[in-house]
Amino acid sequence: MAGGHPRVLLVEDEPAQREVLSYNLEAEGFDVTKAGTGDEALMLVDEDRPDIIVLDWMLPGVSGIEICRQLKSRSETRNIPIIMLSARSEEVDRVRGLETGADDYVVKPYSVVELMARVRTQLRRTRPAAVGQRLEFEDIMLDSETHKVYRREKQLKLGPTEFRLLTTFMEKPGRVWSREQLLDRVWGRDIYVDTRTVDVHIGRLRKALCQHGGEDPVRTVRGAGYALG
Template identity: 75%
Template sequence: MARTTEPTVLVVEDETSQREVLRYNLEADGFQVIMAENGEEALLQVDEYMPDIILLDWMIPLVSGIEVCRRIKLRSDTRAIPIIMLSARSEEIDRVRGLETGADDYMVKPYSVIELMARVRTQLRRSRPASVGEQLEYEDLLLDAESHKVFRQGEEIRLGPTEFRILSTFMERPERVWSREQLLNRVWGRDLYVDTRTVDVHIGRLRKALMQNGGGDPVRTVRGVGYSLG
């Protein structure tokens, strides 16, 4: 039932036509897309889905894009999410303000969709390196996303596909605590109904596999919250 979930992009744009153009191109490029029409909705979507990257229009209702960016970058659990700000403001002072607020990139409208997709992929190499086939390392663990192999202290560990995705998620952001709901969205996909207890079952399988050669348990349970690596 489960499969590798594509990186999730939050599109924050109040113009319907712009949202749909971005949705179409992002989905065609293999991304999951969630959308928000205003700043308040955007902040709620961030809390619920913890997207991998955000495309954020500056001029949106209720809470401005610049303020949404500021709030996201102030929080320790969300500041690592890359934000590409989209704006009709083309003056240098506006670009500087956007970047100083915390935006990772800034594109002026009208923009090239092809260039935007390239910038999205560039930012994903930082936030979701496993999704672009890079190797991840944490202490004595090595995960090779391209060959779909995991090694601990140089010995290969065989994981099921779901356990591999969970470990990839952990290794992309070590020491971050993931709730069961966030892991469900990230690993199983937000459109599938899976009971949160399923997460505990697969975490147990992952722990058993990682400790099969006598190593310690690298997965930490945070009571009442969720799980993290380290």
């Protein structure tokens, strides 16, 4: 899928269930990576950081609870939302799952429609533009549903790549993004683009943001990358 789609890591050892969930997630516009074991899931998280993880409790080898514990104990992965799926409906199990760090706990059998809603709820915290929310930073407003950007209430003309760049920046103002991270998020992991292309599009974004005046809000961090604000 093209860059910009929210990335879901689906960890489920039951093939039929994995395919049903994958189909529904992709129908909702998510970019889905699938894993059938805990070890595979941990490897995939290291290779390509997902935006959210849908994680089955009962897995061969490393359990879902242990994966959740490991990911939530690491600074680089602790902010990834995890939705735990489990056939264990007892309150003590639900509490154990949440105490291990799961952001939500869904008991099997569950409604796929409800699970999709829970995925969107978690993404609303971490990737708000991906679920259609408006983003605001100082005098800039981005409407992800209409694909329009305003600064000082005047509409700006942005190309699609510049729009995705600005969305990435506005979802996490102040965060420094390396060129490689921006390539991955904006262009997508399956497309080869030279890192110098990022600089070109950052230049275009800066020009677009200042087309009606105002200071350039995009900050260059030497040796690290770019940030908004």
